Amino acid sequence: MQRDLGSLPLAPALRARLVAAGFQTVQELLETGPCGLSKEIGISKEEALEALQVVRQECHGDAARTAGGSGATRKCTALELLEEEQAQGFIITFCSALDNILGGGVQLTKITEICGAPGVGKTQLCMQLAVDVQIPECFGGVAGEAVFIDTEGSFMVDRVVDIATACVQHCQLIAEAHQEEDNLKALETFSLESILSHIYYFRCRDYTELLAQVYLLPDFLSEHSKVRLVVVDGIAFPFRHDFEDLSLRTRLLNGLAQQLIIVANDHKSASHGFRDVQPPAVTQNAEGTEMNPRKRPRREEEK
């Protein structure tokens, strides 16, 4: 294995020592063995063993992939991907205009971002989608569950109750019009309690909690494999204030984006980020007026 040591995920201090001792490729490292390694570089035997294990894992992964083993690699031809995409459903919103511009609904395995000025209806749309993802398959939905990560505290359960009741009523009307067995059977499980119990709600108060929550998502999703929608309400909010180091902010945001893409891809869910667009006014009280619309309870027409 002629792989260069610089391309392996080793700790920087360890890598510096290995380079100084003259090791260049993986082959040389594996030939030395843990005792020889610990003597040459001056690290403890346990550390040497650990390092060799990491190296062996990477190379074993490489060898398995070259030999044609599949494992957890995300490798396929474009034709297989096309078949997968065509078999995938969309999360319909029951608003045909919106579904039209999105090409059928909110797509799974992709990240959709909704941005707008404060008070325009992003959180409302969010809550609607958390209910819509649970629509049974016979009505055209994906019959999944939803994860709602809230950073602004604008999630109103009573509003979700309104939306869910309306959705159930809508489905009942469809079932009565068409009178099919599947529809009536599905309606038995599609009730207000089941909808609310399948929305998993997380409240994150600052960016550390948000990052921790997103990095822990894969474990959560492997236990709850029916989740098809992850909503992050207010992805910009925790990053807006208290950040002196802007390059750190860029790095964290990019890392967060990549992690969300991994989640969307591996668990076939749709990730939904929200972003507030800063109002063009430069006055200081722009911040103050943002807070009010969230506290005011909203009375909107049901869809």
Added chain:
Amino acid sequence: MVVLRAGLCPGLTEEMIQLLRANDIRTVVDFVSSDLEDVAQKCSLSYKVLVAVRRVLLAQFSAFPANGADLYEELKSSTAILPTGSPSLDQLLDSGLYTGEVTELMGAPGSGKTQVCLGIAGSVSLGLKQHVLFLDSTGGFTASRLYQMLRAQAEDEEEQAALQRIQVVRVFDVYEMLSALQELRDRLSQQVVSSAGPFKIVVIDSVSAVIYPLLGGKQSEGLAIMMQLARELKTLAREFSLAVVVTNQVTRDSSTGPLKPALGRSWSFVPSTRVLLESKEAAWEKATTQRVASLAKSPRQPTGIQVELDIG
């Protein structure tokens, strides 16, 4: 910086290595660059033996100079020019993508980089019937869009075969990307040595997505990994005559400054050709598929040329 080992060359025994190590000579470079008379005295080894070992080591580890004419002949026989699927872009790139080189497409989000990459993959697979490796790090590869593009150009059975020749690997982390490139390298070296290997082009969309989370701050680790990736791409392109296409983002120095490519000055030495993609008008006002591609860096054409592109 290869470590001296017994058996590395005839005449290099274990006792010799121990003696050399006691005098701080651990690697081939140390040995070759040290004064042999001095070493012979300190380690009480024979001068003749040391000179013989040095000669063998130099022959083994130094690079061979090549004749310019030979290089040119080799280049003529191994370089191919791949069409990008868009005649105006081909014109910008001096008839297409050259194998053996890294070409970069940069642009703001929504400027059409992934669409152009899909077009390139489709055109090489359909037109030239060559295999394409597509490394997707943003999750933006949409097979149905590629199918739509191919259907506009070909008949029915050909599209299926074309789609099968495009291999898509999803890598969301820089180490995964390096593993995928290593796997490609292993596969290509195991093939019968000929210029018609299975892959002729590698498309990486995008390279900045995997490197951005590591750059900046006080660690220089991100820069090291970025240059490791750069070296891997360039050696792959050169050794196996592949065309490598990467996409990159753009940033600004201040909110009103001009656009510049992301990943900084170190990365700017990596691609030999750079194309900037922009929308013709303000992005959100009209639904348009028109884009403007301008040449920002090229070894063959004058920079600053602009063409119009339709990614629809």
